[in-house]
Amino acid sequence: MVVLIDTNILLNFILKRDPYYKESAQIITWCAEKRLHGYLAFHSLSTIWYVLRKKTDEERRDWLKNICSILSVSSADTDDVLDALSRVNFKDFEDCLQDKCAKNVHADYLITGNVKDYADSETQAITPDDFCSLVRDE
Secondary structure, three states: OOOOOOOHHHHHHHHHHOHHHHHHHHHHHHHHHHOOOOEEHHHHHHHHHHOOOOOHHHHHHHHHHHHHHHHHEEOOOOHHHHHHHOOOOOOHHHHHHHHHHHHHHHOOOOOOOOOOHHHHOOOOOHHHHHHHHHHHHO
């Protein structure tokens, strides 16, 4: 199964924050074990870098290296960005870019804590707890 993991889920894992810390950690573990093929959107890296600004540059680099050793990076090209800009049903441009990156890797699910923001998503959005339940039931 292929999943794209939204930035908020990655930050829940890194910062051990709720909601969804336990589920976020489980999803990352499944990706590390190759039970899932996990991706993150290219622009999530810069957001994570910024949010971790109180840590040293070395610590931030280590986090990003570790994440990239577990998850593959999905990108978007000019056409994807232009299409995302034209999709006015998305309130948040960043969410639309997440969706484009999920589509580009043919993700089965986009795992996010903000499912309501993905009502017009091309990839099915799912919360971490619903996703964990789905995987455990298989």
